[in-house]
Structure formats: C-alpha cells, structure tokens
Amino acid sequence: MFHRDGPTFRELARQALTSVEQGYDLLAPKFEHTPFRTPDPVLKAALAHVGPEGSVGSALDVCCGTGAAMRVLRPLCRERVVGFDLSQGMLDEARRRLADAPGSAALDFVRGDALALPFDAAFELITSFGAFGHILEEDEPRLVEGITRALKPGGRFVFVTAQPPSALNPGYWVAKGFNAAMRVRNALWKPPFVMYYLTFLVPRARALLEAAGFDVEVREGDMPEPFGRLVTVIATKR
Numbered sequence: 001m002f003h004r005d006g007p008t009f010r011e012l013a014r015q016a017l018t019s020v021e022q023g024y025d026l027l028a029p030k031f032e033h034t035p036f037r038t039p040d041p042v043l044k045a046a047l048a049h050v051g052p053e054g055s056v057g058s059a060l061d062v063c064c065g066t067g068a069a070m071r072v073l074r075p076l077c078r079e080r081v082v083g084f085d086l087s088q089g090m091l092d093e094a095r096r097r098l099a100d101a102p103g104s105a106a107l108d109f110v111r112g113d114a115l116a117l118p119f120d121a122a123f124e125l126i127t128s129f130g131a132f133g134h135i136l137e138e139d140e141p142r143l144v145e146g147i148t149r150a151l152k153p154g155g156r157f158v159f160v161t162a163q164p165p166s167a168l169n170p171g172y173w174v175a176k177g178f179n180a181a182m183r184v185r186n187a188l189w190k191p192p193f194v195m196y197y198l199t200f201l202v203p204r205a206r207a208l209l210e211a212a213g214f215d216v217e218v219r220e221g222d223m224p225e226p227f228g229r230l231v232t233v234i235a236t237k238r
Contacts, residue, residue, distance in 0.1 A: 007027060007030045007033075007034065011026065011027075011030075012027075014026065015027050015193075016185070016193055017189065017193075018191070018193065019191040019192070019193065020086060020087075020134055020193055020194055020195070021086045021087050023193060024065075024085075024086070024087035024089060024090050025087050025088065025089035025090070026089070027089075028066065028087060028089035028090045028092070028093045029089075029093065031065060031066050031090065031093065032066055032068075032097075036130065037065065037066070037068060037130070038068055038069065038129040038130040038160070039227065040068065040072075041223075041224045041227065042129070042160060042223060042227050042230060043068060043069050043072050043129060044072060045222050045223050045224060045227075045232070046127075046129070046158060046159070046160050046222075046232045047069070047072050047073065047076065047127070047158065048222075049158065049219060049222075049232055049234055050076055050125060050156070050158060051076065052076075053075045053076055053103075054075075054076070054077070054078050055076060056073075056076050056077045056078065056124050056125045057077065057078055057079045057123075057124045058077060058079045058080045058081070058082070058105075058122065058123050058124060058125075059073050059076070059077050059080075059081050059082070059123055059124065059125040059126070059127065060081075060082045060084060060117075060119065060122070060123045060125070060126045060127070060150060061073060061081065061082070061083050061084065061126075061127050061128065061129075062084050062114050062117070062126060062127070062128040062131065062147070063084070063085055063086070063114055063128055063129075063130075063131030063134065064083030064084060064085050064090070064091070064094055064109075065085060065090050065094065065130070065131075066090055066093045066094045066097055067083055067093070067094030067095075067097050067098045067101075068129070069127055069129050070083050070094065070098055070101070070107065071097075071098060071101045071102075073125075073127065074098075074101050074102060074103030074105050074107065075102050075103040076103075076125075077103065077105040077125075078105060079105055079106065080105050080106040080107070080108055081105050081106070081107055081108070082108045082109075082110055082123075083107070083108070083109045083110070084110045084111075084112060084114070084117070085109075085110075085111065085112075086111065086112065086113060086114065087111075088111050091109045091110075091111055094109060095107075095109050114128075114131070114134075114135065114143060114146070115135070115139055115142045115143055115146065116142075116146065117146035117147065117149065117150050119146075119149070119150035120149055120150065121149070121150070121151070121152045121153075122150055122152070123150055123151055123152065123155060124151075124152055124154075124155045124156070125155060125156050125157075125158065126147050126150060126151055126155065126156070126157045126158070127157075127158050127159060128157075128159050129159065129160060132159075132161070132199045132200035133194075133195050133196050133197060133199050134194050134195060135194070135199065135200070136194060136196075137199065137204075140199075140200060140204070140208055141208060144208045144209060144212050145212065148212045148213065148214075148237060151237045152237075153237060153238075154236065154237060155236070155237050156234055156235065156236050156237070157209070157214065157233075157234075157235040157237070158232065158233070158234050158235075159205075159232075159233050160223075160230050160231070160232055160233070161200055161201055161202055161205055161230070161231060161233055162201055162202065162229055162230055162231060163201065163202050163203075163229075163231065164198070164201050164202070164203065165198070165229075172198075175197035175198050176198070178196075178197055179196045179197060179198070182195060182196060202218055202231060202233070205233060206218070206233075209233075209235045213237060213238050214235040214236060214237055214238065215235070215236045215238060216233065216234075216235045216236075217233070217234045217235075217236075218231050218232075218233055219231060219232040219233075219234065
C-alpha cells in the first residue's frame with residue numbers, strides 16, 4: 001500500500017490526531033509515496049478533455065497538494081497556474097517539485113481555505129483532485145459557490161469522482177465503516193480531522209453544480225485500469 005519511503009504507521013497515527021492543516025504539514029515530505037496522491041494516469045486522462053497545449057489562459061487547482069495536477073496543467077496554460085491549499089507544508093513541497101515542470105505559464109502558490117476562495121472571475125479552468133473527502137457534505141454548497149465565483153463565464157470546473165457504489169460491493173461497507181470510525185474520532189478528539197469517503201459523487205455533484213448555473217457533462221469509460229470506476233466531470237459555467 002505504501003512505498004518504502006512513505007510514512008510509517010506511527011506517523012500516520014500522529015497525523016490523524018491533528019487537524020487537516022497540521023496533518024498535511026506533517027505528511028507533506030512523504031505524500032508522494034502514499035496512496036492518497038492522485039495517480040498520474042488519472043490526472044492525464046481527466047485533463048486530456050481540457051484541450052491542447054496553450055489552450056487555457058489561467059487555471060486554478062484547488063487543494064493542490066504537492067502539485068501533481070499543476071505539472072499536467074502548466075503546458076495547457078498560457079498565463080498562470082495557481083495552486084491553492086490549506087497546508088503550507090504541501091505548498092512548499094509543490095513549489096520544490098515543480099521547479100522543473102514543463103511549460104512557461106507562471107506558477108503561483110496560495111495558502112487558504114477551499115471554502116473561502118479569494119478569487120473573482122479570474123480563471124478559465126478550475127480543477128480539484130482527491131480533496132472532496134476533506135469537505136463536509138453540509139459545506140459542499142460553499143465549495144461550489146466559491147468555484148462559481150472564481151470562474152469566468154464559460155469557464156470549466158474539471159474533476160474526478162465516481163457513481164455511487166452498490167451496497168453489494170464490499171468496498172461500500174468498508175468506506176461506510178471508515179466514515180463511522182472517523183465520526184467517532186471527531187466526536188471524541190479535537191481538533192477534528194475531516195476525511196471521509198463516498199463524498200461529492202456524481203448525483204450530488206451534478207445537483208449542486210446545476211443549481212449553481214453549470215452545464216454538467218459526465219465522461220465515463222475514459223480512465224485506464226485499475227481506475228475504470230472513476231469518471232471525469234466537466235462542468236461549464238453558463
């Protein structure tokens with residue numbers, strides 16, 4: 001599950017007993033060697049829908065982590081790519097790792113809360129990968145509101161999610177069990193560590209985005225194995 005250079009069980013336990021921000025500050029130097037990092041084949045398959053190199057002016061990657069998606073985005077952009085994350089440690093790691101990233105667009109790194117994006121009509125493209133589990137369901141409308149505000153008219157929000165799994169799928173119950181354990185942990189221990197599965201799945205994401213004024217397209221069957229259950233969502237701001 002983890003690379004030999006990844007975090008130890010003790011380090012993960014320490015992370016889980018802190019806040020999301022502090023936890024990822026701790027994890028940042030080893031994040032690339034964990035299964036939490038979105039795999040490159042998934043990023044490339046999703047962003048293949050964006051267009052050819054240089055077809056985007058500016059892009060924002062929300063919850064950019066160590067910059068994996070920014071590396072793929074940079075050649076697609078003419079002006080700038082902004083990585084936005086709550087963890088300064090992750091941003092510092094992203095800056096270091098992207099020093100040799102292909103492309104000529106400027107790279108900016110901004111620390112902040114994804115539920116309070118400080119941008120107004122600034123981007124043609126917004127992406128987010130592997131971060132929706134850190135957003136509580138009741139806060140998802142705020143996330144969508146901020147993304148709507150940050151996009152220019154006609155701009156796109158591109159991300160990867162999945163259809164709701166069948167209750168007959170063992171993985172469904174594993175995820176439900178993890179979520180239950182996390183709720184107990186957060187009820188008993190402060191600060192909370194928000195990390196849940198089965199979040200922002202297609203029906204919920206579509207409903208929120210359409211209500212916010214997006215045309216939503218779901219691309220299925222474009223992911224390489226073993227990621228075939230994932231889908232790419234392309235939401236275009238009307």
